[in-house]
Amino acid sequence: MRLTSDQTQITKSTVNRVLGAENRVWLFGSRVDDDLRGGDIDLLVETDATFPNRAKVLCTLYGALILALGDRKLDVLLKDGRTADAPIFGIARRTGVML
Numbered sequence: 001m002r003l004t005s006d007q008t009q010i011t012k013s014t015v016n017r018v019l020g021a022e023n024r025v026w027l028f029g030s031r032v033d034d035d036l037r038g039g040d041i042d043l044l045v046e047t048d049a050t051f052p053n054r055a056k057v058l059c060t061l062y063g064a065l066i067l068a069l070g071d072r073k074l075d076v077l078l079k080d081g082r083t084a085d086a087p088i089f090g091i092a093r094r095t096g097v098m099l
Contacts, residue, residue, distance in 0.1 A: 001097050002031045003041070007069060008099050011043070014068045018061045021049035028096030029075075040073030044092035050081040 015025050024046045030039030051057045058078045
């Protein structure tokens with residue numbers, strides 16, 4: 001996994017602060033493979049909580065992560081309690097690493 005322990009802790013604490021709900025965070029994509037170089041940070045954030053405006057929460061989370069981790073390429077998927085399951089979520093869980 002190509003995130004430092006500091007980056008992992010910052011990511012988890014930022015997600016916890018923004019969501020204010022129990023959650024699970026997976027790192028997936030190229031950053032999971034130690035043999036690769038570069039690449040963006042792909043995250044799946046999953047919670048059983050529901051949000052009245054999931055898009056607003058996702059934008060807030062993305063902004064908070066950029067501020068916390070620095071300006072870098074970052075993709076964030078958010079699956080709350082009302083989000084229908086999609087193939088990308090299964091791929092992220094199956095190939096990713098839970099932080």
